[in-house]
Amino acid sequence: MNKVRQLLRRDSWVVPFLKSQKSGLFWSIVLSFLTILAAGSLMFVSGYLISRAAQRPENVLMIYVPIVLTRGFGIARPVFRYAQRLVSHNWVLRFVSKSRRRLYESVASTASNIRSRLQTGEVLSLLADDLDRLQNLYLRTLFPLGAGMILYLFVSVGIGVVNWLFMLWWMMMLSVIMIVVPIVSFFANRTRVKKQKQLQSQLYTEATDAVLGLQDWVLSGRQQDLIAYQGQVMADLANTKRTSMKFGWWRDFWIQILVLILVVSTTIWAGTQFAESRMAVNFIAAFVLAIFPLVDSFLGVNQGVSEASFYEDSMTRLNELPVPEAEVTTPKTIKTPTIVLNNVTFKYGDKVIISQLDLVVKAGEKVAILGRSGSGKTTLLKLIAGDIVPESGHVTIGNESVQSLKQNLSKFIAVLDQQSYLFDTTILNNVRMGNIGATDDQVKAAITQAGLQPLIDSLPEKYHTKMQEAGARFSGGEQQRFALARILLQNAPIVILDEPTVGLDPKTEHQVLRQIFKVLQNRTIIWVTHHLTGIDEVNHAYFLSEGHFILSDTPEKLRTTSTHFQKLLAMDDFH
The missing domain is CATH 3.40.50.300 (P-loop containing nucleotide triphosphate hydrolases)
Structure with missing residues (x-):
């Protein structure tokens, strides 16, 4: 994580775009939070409505407000979700468009410098892999992490209004789910991610250069050597990906266990907190059901932070490219380029x-x-x-x-x-x-x-x-x-x-x-x-x-x- 922060400090690809598009980033995070909030509120009000309706109220007007709120939050969730997708994907597509053009310009205007360091396949790998990785930095890390942090504070304050001791328990559990597990996951998965990134880049580069030089392989009669070598790289990559997927499965499993503990503890607390009042007892299901929409947000934060290692190498490679000057002035002293x-x-x-x-x-x-x-x-x-x-x-x-x-x-x-x-x-x-x-x-x-x-x-x-x-x-x-x-x-x-x-x-x-x-x-x-x-x-x-x-x-x-x-x-x- 420290390396990512250092890279961002010196970065000339991600950070400048973040600074120039601050409003888009703000609204993407806010709309992500509102989407999760609307989903949680829908489950909260639905839980209350079901419990209250089960008490057979004397007048249907007594459950009219929860019915309206259920409808309102039910509509708000897809609206916020759609708006968030529009804003975030438009934002990311702007980044990808500008980055691709900048990569083209860098390759074209500084070819004499790049030519000595990069093969054709490596340039194509930069385009096909690294820019897509940085696209995911926004969609799968920055946006979910920003929304998750706001959600963390909002939920903690909401619980604290009812019971500050239980708020501390929630804060501790959410800290484990949204901070401890992602950080542990990041470091535990870092070596595998680095190997996967290296193998993907190697496969793309060597496969591209092999295709460009296919005639030489055929003329030398070494087609089987080419197939065997590429097959071995693919097998290594597949094994690395399987290991990473297995790790991700276990990480998500333990998060679900932590969520289960949170659900059980919330059920016990809500039963103790509200059981004495006939009206308040309806909040038991409301608080418990509201937890489930939050799980997706928790998983999103974990997945995004776990993949942060992918972005280290991508940012390093892109920032090592020569930066084309917007306006280059030809030295006046050069009249005859001998x-x-x-x-x-x-x-x-x-x-x-x-x-x-x-x-x-x-x-x-x-x-x-x-x-x-x-x-x-x-x-x-x-x-x-x-x-x-x-x-x-x-x-x-x-x-x-x-x-x-x-x-x-x-x-x-x-x-x-x-x-x-x-x-x-x-x-x-x-x-x-x-x-x-x-x-x-x-x-x-x-x-x-x-x-x-x-x-x-x-x-x-x-x-x-x-x-x-x-x-x-x-x-x-x-x-x-x-x-x-x-x-x-x-x-x-x-x-x-x-x-x-x-x-x-x-x-x-x-x-x-x-x-x-x-x-x-x-x-x-x-x-x-x-x-x-x-x-x-x-x-x-x-x-x-x-x-x-x-x-x-x-x-x-x-x-x-x-x-x-x-x-x-x-x-x-x-x-």
Whole structure:
């Protein structure tokens, strides 16, 4: 619970929304309380009415008021319940809508930062799981807890008016039910909840990435390995959920036992308190029956607090995302975005990844970075994108340190990698993530530039066609063209191509690369690749090995001077 409080103190997702929507929160809690109060009052008056009617009153007018109150509370309960649902769900849907848009903006505007830390499946997990969890924070924790606390005070005061000693007994029992049991439940269930959350996130992430890379699994003949591994994760998740459900069953059972003790003790007290008066005896059933509608509220508080552990990880992951700036001012000192790496060294522990590297990429220049896996290509990109800081040396763009530009870096650098973040929304919405403020005409122009207009014209819903999760409706080459359209809309002067055509067949790869270099001809391009298809599109090629360049020149000169280049070129020639 302490961790949740600390997270809320530093939170930039939940707390700001709470502050901006205080009236909605207030009325949701008040209407929840009134719903429970109306239900309890209905049972109270009904109990009194049944008892009084059983005494065969001399005049029906003597039970007229309880009859009217029974009807009134009977109508009030569903009215309050309906109003509470309208207010609370409208409130929560506003939160979900704003949070989803903010997540889209964060992914789009800070892609160079997120790209180094999150897989596609992890981003989708944030969207599908964490935001839904925070939705339940309101519906199943804050609202029931707020209404429960008001109910706790109201019932205690109501009993205290009749008998203050019995009020102390009620307060003690309600404290056990609404405070002690939830806190014990929270800590007892915390490890299981954490494991369940971890397994759910792992399953979503790995299943998504497995689907995106399904072709590789099939080509390697490892389909059964994939099925076995995913099946084991699902089995572990099912076992964890069963254990949690069993724990919840026992928790609710003991709450019901405590409620039973409360019912029995209230029956004994009411019998002692009211038995001496013929009129007062009617309150015995009234007080006892009024307890039962309160049970749902007690269970709701317990369930909500027990699930609080789910929200810890969700809030942590969401708050670790970069926050997109509403208005980012481009530094006036950057007139020409020339990239310079001066004597740069980077280490992971004691292992040197980049060693005293020098590189200058002029504005508008196209360069290719080639090398085997582990040669340092990805680390080099992270240094340029400002995701990591060099041990020594400097990385600058237009004479400005990359680190000093980090909050503005999305204005200068766009990233097109092998797995684009495409979501289950329309084509327009997906491409607009490159520039949230772009008009429909600007988005359509970018799509046309990316060579997608014939595809759009062939779709029944045109630009409003849903792309499905991860862009599954379209082929790999089409997905990359949509990602390219987003890059065009972003309009950053520097574009990093991180092996964007991996997994495509040679013909599609050639077409996609040709389209990329055609539409980005006025921008600086840093292209990381492991082979030479499309190499003639660049001005300069660099071969990276063990953290430094072992070969660099124009493709034309390398064709005649480098045997290694000639061998690689022959391997990649698909004609």
